[in-house]
Amino acid sequence: MFILRAFLDGLSEGGIIALAAIAITLVFRISRFANVAFGDLLTIGAYLALSMMVGWGLPFWPAILLSAVMTGLIGVTSYLVVFKPLGLSTVTLFISSIGLALVFRAGIQLIWGNDILSFPAISFRSVELGPITIPGGDVVVIVTCAIVVAAFFLLLYQTRIGREIRATANDPDLARTTGINVGQVTIVVWLCAAMLVGIAGVLLGASTALQPEMGWNLLLPAFAAAILGGLGNTTGAAIGGLTIGIAMQFAVMFAPAGYKPGVAFAIMILMLLIRPAGLLPSKDRQ
């Protein structure tokens, strides 16, 4: 009973981590750097949804969609304004993304303040599953994550733009010679990634509370998940996210809750020791 409960909690937290990890991986493959600013973009997503629900009285579902679109646009803008003009140096891009993350955080604190906020009480119907009751919030998070990830993989593997994204990720030069508009593909990738991050933010806000560091705190488990999945493999990132979410929930049963993020780090460091290439290493990366 207890175990099933922890498993479901882990699944919902792991789903959110997986969304962020997929976004990080996607941008890592196309733009060749780990974008730290996604952590605080996730926070922005959550706060935007809050403003829409409280300020405009929007229900939860339109708010999550609109918030995803807005974070998507912020993501694309950040790519065009900050990252694209910098060229290809991984280090420069990485450090700039840290700078951008700090600017985002300052903006969040300026607009919404430092207090812990929460969404207006949304009641989701809880689901009876045999002897246990799954709280409605968990159901919403798990189902939304599943739908979003499924939609994303459909896009990646069943559409023309998805094929172009995968081709560009494998070899941008070769993709260009086959007539793929790499610049356009890159923008689509940033849009998708930032939208995934925004959705993750709203879900995180719905399952816990909103505070300016929520995204930063989720960023490191998401990095751990991306590394676990082989830093560059989107399927691996999804599996890595779920694994870390579930492991963190089970660890809380034995260790003080404060050490929960430590579990993600421990898994990551073990992985680096035993199998540095990750669970599903991407084939083209030496």
Next chain:
Amino acid sequence: MTSYFISLFSISLIYVLFGLGLNLHWGYAGLLNFGHVAFFAIGAYTSALLSLNGAPIAVGLFAGACMAAFAAYLVGFLTTRLKEDYLAIVMLTLAEIVRLVAVNSSWTGGPSGLPNIPAPFVDALGRTSRGMFLLMLVIAVVIALLLLSRLTRSEFGLALRAIRDDEVCATAVGKNIRSFKTKALVIGAILAGVAGAFYGMYVSYIVPDQFVPLVTFYAWVGIILGGRSHLGAALGTLVFMALLESTRFLSDMGVPITDAQVANGRLLIVGLVLIVLLRVRPQGLFPYKPTLPKQVRAEVQRTMSERIAASNHPYHEKIDA
């Protein structure tokens, strides 16, 4: 006013020591360290815990440096065989782990930290001890600069830069890359550990919130502002920290601004300076100058430009000897 300047420069010089360690990692060895604050925190806590339990201050300082070195050795063992992105992420995580332990353990004082850390000279000099502390920091920074420039001009330093610029080449001439990188990590961490110990003594109380990831990025801004040479990094960090720290005193001077606004403004400044500098002047204000003799440099420049002209290399603008 004097005490204000003493305080401003003491804190800034502590960050200069900290930044010099990071510059050895990044500027000379090309190691992407985004969790330098971990070594700072380890130095601060080790030294504070020892001196609070009756050990002499010097012993605490030494132990702080040793613990930071040990942590760096472990990180080196874990990451030097992997690609550079991994060190970045492992260091970022290490910094968070150190902070998690500090927040959640009882022996570190938990979230309320460690108060009443003893500082040197206080017993003998009383109120004027702050001036002596500043003098000690100046001497420490000068010694660090001298030792570092000796170190990086030695064969060790040349090997480090060779590895930074071309790992395959350095391996081909028989350099043990893992060992060189680990040594660089350890030496830089010692500087951060010493800086941390000084910091604890200076502010006299430490809490986990003082060791947030932002502290690492202060040093990054300093290096990017100043350039990757020792002197450049030191000057960059000094200027940037002095400017940043002076915001602390704004409210004392009658400017109507709350502490939260100051903290928020600092975030914004660090972020914007990073983004703008990398765009406008990525090599820094005082960039690293190669130390080859003039004739050799001229010779290299001549053959390089000849070859580039001959090969029609598309990146010829970016190459300078």
